[in-house]
Amino acid sequence: MTTTSPVEKAGGATAQYVDKRIGSNKFLSRNLGKVFPDHWSFMLGEIALYSFIVVLLTGVFLTLWFKPSMVEVVYDGSYVPLQGIKMSEAYASALDISFDVRGGMLLRQMHHWAALIFVAAMAVHMFRVFFTGAFRKPREFNWLIGVGLTTLGLLAGFSGYSLPDDLLSGTGLQIARGIMQAAPIVGTWAAFLLFGGEFPGTDFISRLYSVHILLIPGLILGLVTAHLMLVWTQKHTQFPGPGRTNDNVVGYPLLPVYMAKAGGFFFIVFGIIALVGGLVTINPIWIFGPFTPDQVSAGSQPDWYIGFLDGALRMMPNWESSFWGITISWNIIIPAMILPGLMFTALGLYPFLESWLTGDKREHNLLDRPRNAPVRTGIGVMAITFYALLWVGGANDIIATAFDLSINSIIWFLRVSIFILPPIAFVVTKRICLGLQRRDRDKLLHGYESGRVLRLPHGEFIEVHQPLSAKDLAVITAKTDVAPLPAPEKADADGVRNKHYRIGTLRHRLSTAFFGDNVARPTDAEIEAGQHHAEHDAALEAPLHEYEDADQISPGRGGALHHPGMAETNAEQMDERSQH
Amino acid sequence: MTDITPHGGHDQQPAKLGYSPRADIEHRLRLADTDPKAARRAERQVTSMFLLSMVFVVLFVVAYIGIDPSTEVYIPVFGLTSALNIALGLTLGLAIFLIGAGAIQWAKKLMPDVEVVQQRHDQLSPDSDTQEAAANYERGKEESGFARFRMLRRTLIGALIVFPIPLVIMLKDLWVPTPEEEGKSPADILSTTLWTADMRIVSDGTYKPVRPEDLPVGGLISAVPADLQEVEELQGNLNARGKAAIILVRMEPDEIRAQQGDGWDYQGILAYSKICTHVGCPIALYEQRTHHLLCPCHQSTFDLADAGNVVFGPAARRMPQLQIGVDAEGYLVAKSDFAEPVGPSFWERG
Numbered sequence: 001m002t003t004t005s006p007v008e009k010a011g012g013a014t015a016q017y018v019d020k021r022i023g024s025n026k027f028l029s030r031n032l033g034k035v036f037p038d039h040w041s042f043m044l045g046e047i048a049l050y051s052f053i054v055v056l057l058t059g060v061f062l063t064l065w066f067k068p069s070m071v072e073v074v075y076d077g078s079y080v081p082l083q084g085i086k087m088s089e090a091y092a093s094a095l096d097i098s099f100d101v102r103g104g105m106l107l108r109q110m111h112h113w114a115a116l117i118f119v120a121a122m123a124v125h126m127f128r129v130f131f132t133g134a135f136r137k138p139r140e141f142n143w144l145i146g147v148g149l150t151t152l153g154l155l156a157g158f159s160g161y162s163l164p165d166d167l168l169s170g171t172g173l174q175i176a177r178g179i180m181q182a183a184p185i186v187g188t189w190a191a192f193l194l195f196g197g198e199f200p201g202t203d204f205i206s207r208l209y210s211v212h213i214l215l216i217p218g219l220i221l222g223l224v225t226a227h228l229m230l231v232w233t234q235k236h237t238q239f240p241g242p243g244r245t246n247d248n249v250v251g252y253p254l255l256p257v258y259m260a261k262a263g264g265f266f267f268i269v270f271g272i273i274a275l276v277g278g279l280v281t282i283n284p285i286w287i288f289g290p291f292t293p294d295q296v297s298a299g300s301q302p303d304w305y306i307g308f309l310d311g312a313l314r315m316m317p318n319w320e321s322s323f324w325g326i327t328i329s330w331n332i333i334i335p336a337m338i339l340p341g342l343m344f345t346a347l348g349l350y351p352f353l354e355s356w357l358t359g360d361k362r363e364h365n366l367l368d369r370p371r372n373a374p375v376r377t378g379i380g381v382m383a384i385t386f387y388a389l390l391w392v393g394g395a396n397d398i399i400a401t402a403f404d405l406s407i408n409s410i411i412w413f414l415r416v417s418i419f420i421l422p423p424i425a426f427v428v429t430k431r432i433c434l435g436l437q438r439r440d441r442d443k444l445l446h447g448y449e450s451g452r453v454l455r456l457p458h459g460e461f462i463e464v465h466q467p468l469s470a471k472d473l474a475v476i477t478a479k480t481d482v483a484p485l486p487a488p489e490k491a492d493a494d495g496v497r498n499k500h501y502r503i504g505t506l507r508h509r510l511s512t513a514f515f516g517d518n519v520a521r522p523t524d525a526e527i528e529a530g531q532h533h534a535e536h537d538a539a540l541e542a543p544l545h546e547y548e549d550a551d552q553i554s555p556g557r558g559g560a561l562h563h564p565g566m567a568e569t570n571a572e573q574m575d576e577r578s579q580h
Numbered sequence: 581m582t583d584i585t586p587h588g589g590h591d592q593q594p595a596k597l598g599y600s601p602r603a604d605i606e607h608r609l610r611l612a613d614t615d616p617k618a619a620r621r622a623e624r625q626v627t628s629m630f631l632l633s634m635v636f637v638v639l640f641v642v643a644y645i646g647i648d649p650s651t652e653v654y655i656p657v658f659g660l661t662s663a664l665n666i667a668l669g670l671t672l673g674l675a676i677f678l679i680g681a682g683a684i685q686w687a688k689k690l691m692p693d694v695e696v697v698q699q700r701h702d703q704l705s706p707d708s709d710t711q712e713a714a715a716n717y718e719r720g721k722e723e724s725g726f727a728r729f730r731m732l733r734r735t736l737i738g739a740l741i742v743f744p745i746p747l748v749i750m751l752k753d754l755w756v757p758t759p760e761e762e763g764k765s766p767a768d769i770l771s772t773t774l775w776t777a778d779m780r781i782v783s784d785g786t787y788k789p790v791r792p793e794d795l796p797v798g799g800l801i802s803a804v805p806a807d808l809q810e811v812e813e814l815q816g817n818l819n820a821r822g823k824a825a826i827i828l829v830r831m832e833p834d835e836i837r838a839q840q841g842d843g844w845d846y847q848g849i850l851a852y853s854k855i856c857t858h859v860g861c862p863i864a865l866y867e868q869r870t871h872h873l874l875c876p877c878h879q880s881t882f883d884l885a886d887a888g889n890v891v892f893g894p895a896a897r898r899m900p901q902l903q904i905g906v907d908a909e910g911y912l913v914a915k916s917d918f919a920e921p922v923g924p925s926f927w928e929r930g
Contacts, residue, residue, distance in 0.1 A: 033698075034698070035698035070815045072815050100649070103668050105665045106672070171877065174822075174859075175861065175877060178861075178923070179859055182926060184927055186927075187926050188765075191766070193755050198819040202813070249697070249700060251696070252696065257691050257692065260687035261684055261687045263683055264680040265680060266680065268681065271673045271675075273673075274677075276669075276673075277669050277673075278666050278669010278670050278672070279669055292818060293821055294804075295864075296861050296864075298865060300876055310878070318893065322929075325928070326929075326930065327928075329924075331858070363703065397876070408892050411879070
């Protein structure tokens with residue numbers, strides 16, 4: 001820059017002032033040019049972050065008007081149907097926010113939508129990280145932080161859903177209290193302490209409020225910071241592509257491109273949430289009326305992320321044991337305590353389990369294509385199927401009325417299929433992945449099938465194959481073959497018994513199951529030969545071009561192998577296109 | 581595979597910026613890179629987005645002041661909604677969205693679109709750092725005597741374990757029992773309700789006593805104990821209501837196949853707790869033909885003609901029945917409290 005504006009001068013002076021005190025220029029010098037790889041799926045985590053920021057912003061506004069009190073008041077606000085009705089101060093103030101604070105309804109709806117989007121974006125972001133193996137070394141900690149964030153996201157959502165004290169949210173709390181009460185040994189005490197006595201009592205909303213606006217968001221904020229710092233120091237993973245290796249990052253520098261794109265995307269997410277909050281009604285608390293423990297409306301549904309737990313509760317057979325003066329409610333303990341505990345534990349442990357059974361201790365900065373890890377992909381789809389079935393269970397009454405089915409048959413279908421469909425999903429997914437691997441292998445060995453059949457002068461028919469583009473070649477060849485762990489010896493050469501024989505055998509079997517079916521990657525020589533063959537096909541076809549429009553069957557979609565001549569082809573094509 | 585990912589052939593000297601531009605892939609120029617007109621057009625697009633954003637802020641203020649909060653408008657698809665809410669949402673949303681759209685358009689059209697390469701470094705610290713850290717740790721251990729003074733170490737650990745106990749103890753008064761609750765355990769409190777012998781059954785909402793004639797065969801009434809009116813808790817009477825709420829149903833006496841006690845009905849009128857034994861939702865979905873009661877929360881189904889037993893669903897226990905009769909004036913009354921705790925199961929329930 002040749003000219004410096006007064007603003008820039010002031011900015012520069014400020015940077016110097018700050019640097020002399022905290023040495024910030026060291027950080028800036030290292031990081032303003034930091035490179036971030038680009039891919040649409042990397043924006044999922046950004047959506048989660050930005051919607052969380054919107055939740056925080058709108059939440060701060062809501063605290064200005066919301067009164068977290070269960071003391072009974074008579075409503076005298078401007079929503080006519082509820083005027084003169086006794087209700088808690090919390091509900092009355094939530095109604096005031098909706099009807100008497102200008103823009104309050106918008107803030108409430110933005111807050112709710114942003115919360116739903118926050119949890120959804122975290123879930124989809126987690127899918128992306130799982131299916132591409134981004135959780136592998138060195139990023140296991142960040143996976144754990146992510147699992148913690150997802151759990152906290154559910155708690156944040158549920159605690160917020162319960163605050164307005166309308167009939168729907170109160171019913172949710174009533175169920176939560178019923179579940180708590182069924183906990184072994186401490187259940188009744190836990191419930192009485194948390195609710196300050198009997199349900200609903202007068203303490204819970206104010207207690208939940210401090211959890212919802214201070215404790216949980218504080219924890220989320222701390223974990224989000226740690227999550228981002230780790231992404232920053234470890235640098236983002238990238239998908240395979242030309243020039244992308246395990247040891248570099250290819251993308252755009254923080255200043256200006258990434259900052260403009262990511263910063264711009266924040267405003268896009270924020271803006272869309274505001275639009276949705278303005279246009280689409282969510283949680284119309286005024287319809288449900290104030291909470292009372294002896295009323296409920298049919299079709300009561302929790303927010304989407306609690307649906308799986310509700311479904312588990314609905315699906316569970318009614319097992320309960322009573323003996324020696326105690327009662328164990330398996331029908332609640334299993335679906336509402338053990339199941340979510342197991343699900344989140346399995347989620348957290350998965351990276352460690354995979355690295356243990358594969359023996360893979362390498363650093364991975366290049367993402368896996370899901371097909372190249374068929375067992376992992378299968379496990380992921382299996383877990384999603386399991387979750388989806390629970391979720392369907394949570395909507396069984398809606399499904400029953402919408403499709404005129406019997407609730408009992410839906411429940412029986414789910415009770416059976418929750419054990420059958422996930423394994424089927426695993427097998428089918430794994431097969432599809434292996435099929436895709438085989439197709440990749442074919443592409444490497446023969447090039448693309450162009451679908452064109454050519455008759456040669458001597459009468460032979462051939463199917464024309466085209467060489468792969470540089471990008472496709474780089475993507476497909478990024479796959480590395482990993483040999484399963486070898487079977488351990490029972491005893492070494494000196495006849496000393498192998499103490500780790502059993503565990504070794506287990507790991508051998510598991511890693512064989514994990515890698516065993518993978519389609520071997522062709523050797524470099526084979527790939528080269530295959531691509532040359534495809535070029536040869538294309539060359540045979542070349543004379544035809546004199547008679548046809550070159551655009552329709554232009555041979556070679558980009559330079560495949562680095563050899564003389566290809567780059568020119570590229571350049572020629574580019575010229576051709578710009579002429580059109 | 582360096583020949584397939586032709587990355588190494590170029591000068592990879594790490595520049596001062598920490599990254600180097602890529603020259604290994606053919607880069608297609610954008611229209612705005614080659615045509616100054618196109619570049620100016622892009623600039624105008626971005627400028628107008630930022631300008632429009634400001635216009636929407638002005639419109640937001642106009643809507644905030646000008647639209648009456650009670651005005652409703654009909655918008656196709658979205659239905660009848662608050663005009664103010666829609667206006668504020670649209671103007672605020674577009675004002676914010678356009679900043680983002682402008683920034684991204686700027687980045688895509690006018691900022692460089694050449695990918696650059698930066699090298700990664702191992703996460704592992706250099707050996708020298710590790711050794712220095714270890715040496716520092718050893719020095720600290722030595723100087724503090726943490727390893728030598730065994731008692732000192734153990735008592736410190738003990739004190740650190742014990743000191744949070746007071747903080748936990750203070751949580752006891754999260755529940756301060758009311759005078760009536762004094763000396764009772766949670767399980768005792770959960771096991772009793774407001775119902776006593778000869779307490780009148782009044783209909784929920786109006787508190788009017790119920791006569792047997794008020795309830796036709798096949799009908800259902802939500803009811804509460806007459807004393808509920810007198811209960812004054814801070815939040816009305818919700819605690820007492822949550823346990824004592826019942827439903828009254830009437831069927832032909834010969835349709836009743838079983839009850840929880842002999843003659844607990846009154847001329848075919850049966851009283852059952854309204855609170856589901858699964859996790860405590862109130863139930864009032866009654867199918868008079870089958871006498872089934874269906875919980876709207878988790879679809880537990882109970883047969884009221886068969887002692888309130890579970891027919892289907894996740895609930896393990898039957899709905900508790902309340903023994904009823906009539907008093908001298910012919911109003912329905914309870915004969916006693918429930919014989920078993922109402923609502924969800926708990927550990928001490930037995």
